[in-house]
Amino acid sequence: MKRNIAILLGVFMMIACASDKKEIDKKPPVIKATSTETAYKVDTEWFAGRWSIAPHVAHDTLEIICYGSKAAFTFKTDIDSIQFDVKPNTSKDFYVQLNDTILAHTIITGIPFKTEAISHTNTDESTIKIKYQRGKSDYLENLKKAYPLTLSNASNDTEKVLQVLHWTNNRWKHSGNNSPKKNDAIxxxxxxxxxxxxxxxxxxxxxxxQLNALGFKARTVYLKTADAKTRKNPPGHVATEVYLNDLQKWVFIDGQFDVMPSLDGVPLNAVEFQHAISTNFDKFELLSLAAEKTKTSKIGYVNFVNDYLFYLDTTLDNRYHPDSRHLVDGKASLMLVPSGAENLDHINFWEMDVNYCKYTTSANTFYAKPMY
Incomplete structure (x- = not known):
């Protein structure tokens, strides 16, 4: 009997020890620090100087945006670090031990990235035509002589455009406070x-x-936010779209950031890009010839550009020095308006009436093959 009791006690002790170990394993991990300054990374984007260790704050919580099904998170102190994945609407926690004494409980909470895919109609409005340069242009010939481009080892239109994109991005450093004296490439x-x-x-x-000089059909595209009428800060951004003959489609490119969005190996136009951000964030990529250390990050670019991908407009006449300017119903530009949205007719920030646009909700019309 005594032997049986001893065996039972031994079993209970083993269970108790295992239970204690399980509880210990459940405790949040601890990393060390000698400074309150930190940096953290969400996927590929580093954020420095935005979060400080605060032991006096109970359960100090940092919310991060999860753009896809999960975010790879790294938290770094001056002497230690921790890494884990965070899913939307979930939290993970750990302690930071400051100077080997004070513990700061830190919670990382994933917030889902919220953006809705914008829809347009697919009607064809044959009365709206966008014109492009056909044949030689003295201006483009002068541009080619002044700033010739040599495309190396480009086997398709995408590779050619990426080279021109990268070349353009490297001509100067961006400044939002200075405007050129004239609005032409030369x-x-x-x-x-x-x-x-x-x-x-x-x-x-x-x-x-430069793309037009190489024989492509290219245009500037003016992007504006959904609240462009009342927004308190600049509501617009300007990029470029180019028609790729080998793919028979328009493609969005941003010279300021040296990026071309692509999904499943196919470059995207601005409307497709916005849809990919909303529904395929994990899968789309930003093509670029920039060196890895200088490439624009996916998260950083989406944070910047996503709001602007609402209203899109471009000039109806992309010819150089035509005898007469092509207009449609007296308007010089075509604005693509999302289905159900109001036509943008004024921008308070610039104190500007948008009275130069013909409006359409048709993506087919805005992205018609350049025939004229």
Whole structure:
């Protein structure tokens, strides 16, 4: 009997020890620090100086945006680090031990990235035609002589455009506070050589003109936010779109950031890009010839551009020095408006009436094959 009791006690002790170990394993991990300054990374994007260790705050919680099904998270102190995945609407925690004494309980909570895919109609409005340069242009010939481009080892249109995109991005450092004296590629590039630094629209113009000089059909595209009418800060961004003959489609490219969005190996136009952000964040990629250490991050670019991908407009006449300017119903530009949205007719920030646009909800019309 005594022997049986001893055996039972031994079993109970083993169970108790296992239970204690299980409880210990459940405790949050501890990392060390000698400074309150930290940095953290969400997927590929580092954030420095945005979070400090605060032992006096109970259960200090950092919310991070999960753009896909999960986010790879790294938290780094001056002497230690921890890594784990965070899923939307879930939390993980750990302690930071400051100077081997004080413990700061830190909670990381995943917040789902919220954006809705914008829809458009697919009707064909044959009365709306966008015109492009056909045949030689003295201006484009002068551009080719002044700033010739040699495309190396490019086997398709995508590779050619990526080379022109990268070349354009490297002409100057971005500055949103300076505008070029003239809005043509030759003048902008001359100013850049003299040390000029310009905003997004200058990249878009140079990229457009260089692509047109190479025989592509390219245009500047003006992006505006859903609240462009009342937004308190700048509600717009300017990029470029180019028609790839081998793929028979329009493609969005951003000279300021040196990126071309692509999904499943197919470059995207602005509407497709917005849809990919909303429904396929994990899968789409940003093509670029930039070196890895200087590449624009996916999260960083989406944070910047996503709001702007609502209203899109482009000029109806992309010819150089035509005898007469092509208009539709007296309007010089075509604006693509999402289904159900109001036509954008005024922008308070710039104190500007948008009275130059013909409006359409048809993506087919906005992205018609360049025939004229």
């Amino acid at each position: 003048s902008i590039l001359q100013e850049a050589e003299a040390g000029g630094r310009f905003p997004c629209f200058a990249y878009a113009i140079v990229l457009r003109d």
